[in-house]
Amino acid sequence: xxxxxxxxxxxxxxxxxxxxxxxxxxxxxxxxxxxxxxxxxxxxxxxxxxxxxxxxxxxxxxxxxxxxxxxxxxxxxxxxxxxxxxxxxxxxxxxxxxxxxxxxxxxxxxxxxxxxxxxxxxxxxxxxxxxxxxxxxxxxxxxxxxxxxxxxxxxxxxxxxxxxxxxxxxxxxxxxxxxxxxxxxxxxxxxxxxxxxxxxxxxxxxxxxxxxxxxxxxxxxxxxxxxxxxxxxxxxxxxxxxxxxxxxx
Amino acid sequence: xxxxxxxxxxxxxxxxxxxxxxxxxxxxxxxxxxxxxxxxxxxxxxxxxxxxxxxxxxxxxxxxxxxxxxxxxxxxxxxxxxxxxxxxxxxxxxxxxxxxxxxxxxxxxxxxxxxxxxxxxxxxxxxxxxxxxxxxxxxxxxxxxxxxxxxxxxxxxxxxxxxxxxxxxxxxxxxxxxxxxxxxxxxxxxxxxxxxxxxxxxxxxxxxxxxxxxxxxxxxxxxxxxxxxxxxxxxxxxxxxxxxxxxxxxxxxxxxxxxxxxxxxxxxxxxxxxxxxxxxxxxxxxxxxxxxxxxxxxxxxxxxxxxxxxxxxxxxxxxxxxxxxxx
Ligand SMILES: Cc1cc2nc3c(=O)[nH]c(=O)nc-3n(C[C@H](O)[C@H](O)[C@H](O)COP(=O)(O)OP(=O)(O)OC[C@H]3O[C@@H](n4cnc5c(N)ncnc54)[C@H](O)[C@@H]3O)c2cc1C
Ligand SMILES: Nc1ncnc2c1ncn2[C@@H]1O[C@H](COP(=O)(O)O)[C@@H](O)[C@H]1O
Numbered sequence: 001x002x003x004x005x006x007x008x009x010x011x012x013x014x015x016x017x018x019x020x021x022x023x024x025x026x027x028x029x030x031x032x033x034x035x036x037x038x039x040x041x042x043x044x045x046x047x048x049x050x051x052x053x054x055x056x057x058x059x060x061x062x063x064x065x066x067x068x069x070x071x072x073x074x075x076x077x078x079x080x081x082x083x084x085x086x087x088x089x090x091x092x093x094x095x096x097x098x099x100x101x102x103x104x105x106x107x108x109x110x111x112x113x114x115x116x117x118x119x120x121x122x123x124x125x126x127x128x129x130x131x132x133x134x135x136x137x138x139x140x141x142x143x144x145x146x147x148x149x150x151x152x153x154x155x156x157x158x159x160x161x162x163x164x165x166x167x168x169x170x171x172x173x174x175x176x177x178x179x180x181x182x183x184x185x186x187x188x189x190x191x192x193x194x195x196x197x198x199x200x201x202x203x204x205x206x207x208x209x210x211x212x213x214x215x216x217x218x219x220x221x222x223x224x225x226x227x228x229x230x231x232x233x234x235x236x237x238x239x240x241x242x243x244x245x246x247x248x249x
Numbered sequence: 250x251x252x253x254x255x256x257x258x259x260x261x262x263x264x265x266x267x268x269x270x271x272x273x274x275x276x277x278x279x280x281x282x283x284x285x286x287x288x289x290x291x292x293x294x295x296x297x298x299x300x301x302x303x304x305x306x307x308x309x310x311x312x313x314x315x316x317x318x319x320x321x322x323x324x325x326x327x328x329x330x331x332x333x334x335x336x337x338x339x340x341x342x343x344x345x346x347x348x349x350x351x352x353x354x355x356x357x358x359x360x361x362x363x364x365x366x367x368x369x370x371x372x373x374x375x376x377x378x379x380x381x382x383x384x385x386x387x388x389x390x391x392x393x394x395x396x397x398x399x400x401x402x403x404x405x406x407x408x409x410x411x412x413x414x415x416x417x418x419x420x421x422x423x424x425x426x427x428x429x430x431x432x433x434x435x436x437x438x439x440x441x442x443x444x445x446x447x448x449x450x451x452x453x454x455x456x457x458x459x460x461x462x463x464x465x466x467x468x469x470x471x472x473x474x475x476x477x478x479x480x481x482x483x484x485x486x487x488x489x490x491x492x493x494x495x496x497x498x499x500x501x502x503x504x505x506x507x508x509x510x511x512x513x514x515x516x517x518x519x520x521x522x523x524x525x526x527x528x529x530x531x532x533x534x535x536x537x538x539x540x541x542x543x544x545x546x547x548x549x550x551x552x553x554x555x556x557x558x559x560x561x562x563x564x565x566x567x568x569x570x571x572x573x574x575x576x
Pocket of ligand 2: 007008129
């Protein structure tokens with residue numbers, strides 16, 4: 001099975017977000033970028049499927065700035081066979097534009113399975129898998145927490161409101177990976193050395209029209225500092241009264 | 250004519266409440282565009298859901314009904330819905346940001362080669378363009394974006410719009426669900442034990458953290474949730490207790506868990522790490538119970554009690570029980 005893993009670099013989750021002077025982007029000073037946490041599950045699953053079948057290939061791809069090479073190198077060190085950087089100068093947030101460009105590229109390579117993360121924790125879109133699948137004509141299961149492959153058919157489990165869905169899917173397919181799917185491995189020294197000899201391709205992304213345009217990025221209004229109503233169980237009546245006054249009860 | 254399509258969701262024959270919230274948002278947009286609101290839904294046996302949608306104020310209902318659609322299949326449903334969007338010349342397509350909405354709407358947007366924005370909290374049509382606000386960076390910032398490609402397809406965060414109730418029946422058009430080859434199909438739905446209220450739909454979320462010290466102490470949290478009566482409250486958890494194996498991942502609230510926006514949220518023995526806040530900071534009223542007066546959670550809570558959860562929570566549970574019994 002030839003697997004494409006879509007990855008994205010995102011600001012580390014504990015980063016304090018500052019808005020840049022243009023009012024539309026984030027101020028990158030002091031921001032540490034890391035591999036999107038959900039993409040680690042996608043990469044790990046790809047490596048496990050390749051190990052299970054003892055055949056096929058794992059290619060990682062990102063559309064993003066040149067600095068994304070760091071995350072691609074990390075993926076190679078963990079075991080991916082090949083990395084592709086479709087370079088841009090911008091922060092990719094537009095779902096339609098990114099999905100169209102990724103789908104166009106995927107059509108040019110051998111691929112029966114696309115794995116991606118549930119969502120990129122910068123734009124928090126959670127839309128890539130479905131969008132790609134519809135453009136590629138592939139089957140699709142999103143937010144998968146358990147995945148098995150037998151005789152070329154996937155069985156995937158995903159949480160829905162109050163229940164778990166079991167979905168069977170043919171290949172070719174796009175699957176988006178949730179937390180709980182697996183425990184990602186990290187790169188070891190051997191992997192890091194081996195990565196240096198693996199194919200790395202860089203070419204400009206072929207971006208089409210935008211679907212949406214950012215007009216503003218703002219920080220949320222700080223919640224008014226809370227009111228401490230007291231200490232211990234004695235404060236319960238005051239809490240009930242406050243909640244009733246707010247019509248929260 | 251600039252019509253708005255709402256993709257409604259029925260499960261087990263019943264309409265999901267967030268679908269009515271999406272109708273509210275669509276009616277607001279349609280007032281500006283001068284178009285109609287068309288609610289489209291898929292499934293098998295949709296009459297009850299259509300009747301309920303009829304009361305929402307949507308101008309028209311399209312039910313794509315048939316045995317082949319008895320189980321959800323994103324690929325087949327997206328195609329059938331996209332065809333309806335085209336037939337009704339939709340310039341915007343809305344759906345609630347539920348498990349199905351997140352899965353289905355992006356596919357519809359691709360079928361229509363439209364734009365897509367998910368988890369929106371505000372929508373507008375002004376100066377000839379759709380605009381939307383949505384939280385980004387785990388709620389650390391809000392993005393305002395303008396659609397530059399139509400149709401504009403968006404999911405809406407639940408609990409953010411009032412459910413629509415302003416109608417007295419609408420024309421229902423029945424469309425036979427197409428048969429044919431399904432690429433992926435739901436084989437089975439395993440209900441969570443005890444018919445629990447889904448976390449994202451609960452009116453009250455009672456969340457517990459490491460301050461509870463041990464898995465079995467979550468009984469305190471469960472009891473408080475139960476005190477609100479059946480179907481009202483759900484239990485949530487911080488990542489620390491999910492990682493410790495005390496609670497299932499499905500209950501985790503936060504950046505790598507679920508984002509909830511209930512009218513009332515209790516954070517009990519939860520410190521208020523930024524990744525946790527990402528999942529609950531838009532709750533309408535936040536109550537924190539923590540023995541550390543300096544815990545960051547008190548900075549976002551509307552009301553706080555400084556104290557030992559083991560003492561405060563049982564007292565609170567009793568008070569809520571009394572209140573609910575008296576109603
Ligand atoms: C990439 C990444 C993603 C993450 N995603 C999430 C996420 O989705 N959700 C999430 O929650 N976290 C997430 N985290 C983890 C987060 O940073 C915190 O570690 C976690 O939220 C802490 O959980 P906690 O508040 O239960 O525990 P702690 O931080 O240990 O806090 C326990 C609190 O309980 C109080 N306490 C102790 N005893 C009592 C008592 N008897 N009565 C009352 N209060 C008491 C303490 O004062 C303290 O404030 C993520 C972290 C990373 C790096
Ligand atoms: N610019 C990108 N390049 C490659 N993959 C991406 C990109 N953006 C998103 N993805 C993939 O799509 C998943 C979901 O992202 P999103 O729909 O943007 O939240 C991510 O976890 C990645 O696997």
